Amino acid sequence: MADITILGSGGFGLALAYMCANMEHKVTVWSAFQDEIDAIKRTGELRSKLPGVIIPQNVKLTSDISCVADSEIIIIGIPTKFVCSVCEQAKPYINENAIIVSTSKGFENGTLRRMSEVVSAVLPNPVVVLSGPSHAEEIGRGMPTTIVAACDDIEHARYVQKELSNNTFRIYTNSDVVGCEIGGSMKNVIALACGVLDGMGLGDNTKAALITRGLAEIKRLGVVLGADPETFSGLTGVGDLIVTCTSMHSRNRRAGILIGQGVNADEAVKRVGTVEGYYCTQTTYELAKKLGVEVPITEQLYNVLFNNQHPSEALKNLMGRESKHEAEEDLYK
DSSP states (O other), X not given: OOEEEEEOOXXXXXXXXXXXXXXXXXXXXXXXXXXXXXXHHHHSSOXXXXXXXXXXXXXXXXXXXXXXXXXXXXXXXXXXXXXXXXXXXXXXGOOTTOEEEEOOOSBOTTTOOBHHHHXXXXXXXXXXXXXXXXXXXXXXXXXXXXEEEEOSSHHHHHHHHHHHOOSSEEEEEESOHHHHHHHHHHHHHHHHHHHHHHHTTOOHHHHHHHHHHHHHHHHHHHHHTTOOGGGGGSIIIIIHHHHHHHXXXXXXXXXXXXXXXXXXXXXXXXXXXXXXXXXXXXXXXXXXXXXXXXXXXXXXXXXXXXSOOOHHHHHHHHHTSOOOOOOGGGGGO
């Protein structure tokens, strides 16, 4: 069994803590927020993040970052904007042989780096990306889930696969880190847009169109960045996109529903909590603009979120675009 530290007490991190502890791993959960640690110790759960999932008593809970010192696997499960600073805090204590597992999704503000790039810029350790259709609420209740462990060195991905897989949590390996991260990040953007459509009261035809063309947009940007197009047909592409665009577990979709109903974007994010798609829309828009990649859905959502464009105007702009061929080769033009 492995010594595992999870950095972050969000829903996904706690779900993994629950799962790993029941697999008899030695598990520590670190949080920057002492009140969250105290709440779990007092009630056995963190109702604000993962209600109803009781964290096993053999999980160590701490706000002391030196807890990573003896860890073989360090799972990063924190919002994108804090990844760099937390890695810097943890760096003096991390064993050189530890495997870093990144579950954070998005691009760093300013640098536009993927999360594995952010981690690697601070830590010399191998980084494995864990991504795919995986709501914390379902992992924590033992519902069958499949996910991907991606790393340039496939042996590190296989190690994570071996240590974290069980009869309800199946892990596939992949060496396309870029593709897995692009899919895992941009699906939040498309899910937020799908929520807006739901809030506007539009139908299944509209949502199917948005999901499908959203996938084309994800693939277009991913391929320019060096991803394998086939990755987007897998769990970290279409799989993650489906679950995030259709489920009420998705904070991105829930925030989008509020926006579609007329709530200001900032207010919608405040009501829902951490909405990674909100921040990722801005960074994806900036990255695509920098690379000269056409991302019309992202662009229109960006205008709704940050330029006060009405969702109905965004929809009108998308439907009124110049007619094009759907052929695969056209995706990259």
